[in-house]
Amino acid sequence: MKYISTRGDHDERRFCDILLEGLAPDGGLYLPTQYPQIDAATLQRWRGLAYADLAFEILSLYIDDIPAEDLRVLVRRSYTAEVFGTPEITPLKTLEPGLALEALSNGPTLAFKDMAMQLLGQLFEYELGRRGETLNILGATSGDTGSAAEYAMRGKAGVNVFMLSPNGRMSPFQQAQMFSLQDANIHNLAVEGVFDDCQDIVKAVSNDLDFKRQYRIGTVNSINWARLLAQVVYYFAGYFQATKSNEEQVSFTVPSGNFGNVCAGHVARMMGLPIAKLVVATNENDVLDEFFRTGVYRPRGSADTHETSSPSMDISKASNFERFIADLLGRDGARVKALFTQAGGFVLSAEDKARIADFGFSSGRSTHADRLATIRLCHQQYGQLIDTHTADGLKVALEQREPGTTMLVLETALPAKFAATIREALGLEPPRPAGLENIEALPKRVTVLPADVAQVKVFIQAHV
Numbered sequence: 001m002k003y004i005s006t007r008g009d010h011d012e013r014r015f016c017d018i019l020l021e022g023l024a025p026d027g028g029l030y031l032p033t034q035y036p037q038i039d040a041a042t043l044q045r046w047r048g049l050a051y052a053d054l055a056f057e058i059l060s061l062y063i064d065d066i067p068a069e070d071l072r073v074l075v076r077r078s079y080t081a082e083v084f085g086t087p088e089i090t091p092l093k094t095l096e097p098g099l100a101l102e103a104l105s106n107g108p109t110l111a112f113k114d115m116a117m118q119l120l121g122q123l124f125e126y127e128l129g130r131r132g133e134t135l136n137i138l139g140a141t142s143g144d145t146g147s148a149a150e151y152a153m154r155g156k157a158g159v160n161v162f163m164l165s166p167n168g169r170m171s172p173f174q175q176a177q178m179f180s181l182q183d184a185n186i187h188n189l190a191v192e193g194v195f196d197d198c199q200d201i202v203k204a205v206s207n208d209l210d211f212k213r214q215y216r217i218g219t220v221n222s223i224n225w226a227r228l229l230a231q232v233v234y235y236f237a238g239y240f241q242a243t244k245s246n247e248e249q250v251s252f253t254v255p256s257g258n259f260g261n262v263c264a265g266h267v268a269r270m271m272g273l274p275i276a277k278l279v280v281a282t283n284e285n286d287v288l289d290e291f292f293r294t295g296v297y298r299p300r301g302s303a304d305t306h307e308t309s310s311p312s313m314d315i316s317k318a319s320n321f322e323r324f325i326a327d328l329l330g331r332d333g334a335r336v337k338a339l340f341t342q343a344g345g346f347v348l349s350a351e352d353k354a355r356i357a358d359f360g361f362s363s364g365r366s367t368h369a370d371r372l373a374t375i376r377l378c379h380q381q382y383g384q385l386i387d388t389h390t391a392d393g394l395k396v397a398l399e400q401r402e403p404g405t406t407m408l409v410l411e412t413a414l415p416a417k418f419a420a421t422i423r424e425a426l427g428l429e430p431p432r433p434a435g436l437e438n439i440e441a442l443p444k445r446v447t448v449l450p451a452d453v454a455q456v457k458v459f460i461q462a463h464v
């Protein structure tokens with residue numbers, strides 16, 4: 001399998017080349033030249049597989065520069081019941097017939113980012129070891145990516161992590177999770193700004209090709225293709241658990257921010273997984289909902305980014321979105337480049353907008369009041385405690401589900417991570433997994449910096 005940029009640079013790369021890179025040199029995102037098609041016999045064979053073996057089958061369609069026996073070891077190390085709490089790895093929790101949560105948040109940092117990041121940690125260690133190289137990972141997080149990356153990379157030889165987060169905007173639990181890590185290779189940088197400022201700094205540093213090369217800068221942001229690929233697996237795993245035969249279709253509702261999670265669903269659907277609808281659920285930061293309803297893509301600035309009670313979705317420029325637009329426009333790199341380099345966003349033609357439905361997408365939005373109501377409803381009606389992001393998903397799923405098609409809502413975090421809103425909704429304290437009871441009291445390791453590219457570079461130079 002070869003990879004090309006969404007913006008038309010057809011210099012083909014292989015998986016391990018793009019594994020350690022961020023954006024393509026032309027500023028686009030990498031995509032496989034085509035999506036492998038899964039026939040009925042293959043789908044049937046995959047139905048009975050354990051999660052790690054299913055992951056191996058899917059990944060090996062996209063990775064031809066790691067020997068199969070090595071890849072199998074890496075996925076088996078990543079997806080264990082010890083790390084993810086259950087043998088199913090992503091078990092379904094049925095709410096009522098035709099409606100279930102798919103649990104993606106039982107990894108070490110209690111959010112779905114662990115699903116991809118645990119594998120990425122294994123892949124990075126393997127590939128860097130094979131090359132005898134080191135890497136300095138530069139990332140931006142609104143909360144969950146950073147901790148997932150740090151827990152996946154902590155203590156790994158040859159890897160440093162520089163993680164930018166918006167100062168004071170994460171929940172106390174999220175801050176404690178990241179800042180309490182004392183590993184020498186983990187660096188927490190709290191930036192005075194919002195998540196998009198952090199992301200802009202990462203992009204600016206990565207676009208400085210000399211700096212990037214000299215300091216061996218890599219990324220683990222959701223634009224990383226390996227992360228997206230790892231996420232494709234749980235769409236298949238959810239489908240197999242929810243259905244008895246491959247004749248059935250299911251729909252997924254996905255709490256969305258950077259469009260990474262739902263983009264993996266798009267890839268699964270392009271491979272032939274029988275997905276009826278992919279429902280994009282946003283919070284008040286509804287740039288994606290606006291796009292899927294109207295065909296108008298209007299990314300917002302930091303000043304228009306709302307701070308909400310589902311903070312991991314407080315994103316106004318969805319970085320993976322360009323991948324979907326590339327597919328929507330038939331991989332016309334010149335048009336993709338034109339749309340994503342013009343200021344202020346873009347408006348799809350009526351013809352292009354009409355084709356969105358062919359890709360199964362629809363959308364909805366949710367507010368703080370909706371989250372509270374949905375957390376209450378889920379607790380009272382179904383006896384399940386859900387977090388604020390999953391609540392955004394469930395709220396939209398209840399509006400969009402169709403009779404006869406099972407709707408799976410991706411559970412993207414555990415309620416313990418967002419306790420304040422659970423208290424507000426239900427007046428109770430969400431349970432914490434064992435060992436995390438006093439995490440806020442641990443000593444913190446963090447440096448506060450202004451939203452300034454040059455100062456971030458200086459910090460990196462001083463710590464590699």
Ligand SMILES: *Cc1c(COP(=O)(O)O)cnc(C)c1O
Binds near residue numbers: 112256312
């Ligand atoms: C990251 C995150 C999201 C958004 O996922 P994207 O891939 O950015 O769309 C939703 N919920 C939680 C809990 C997250 O951590």
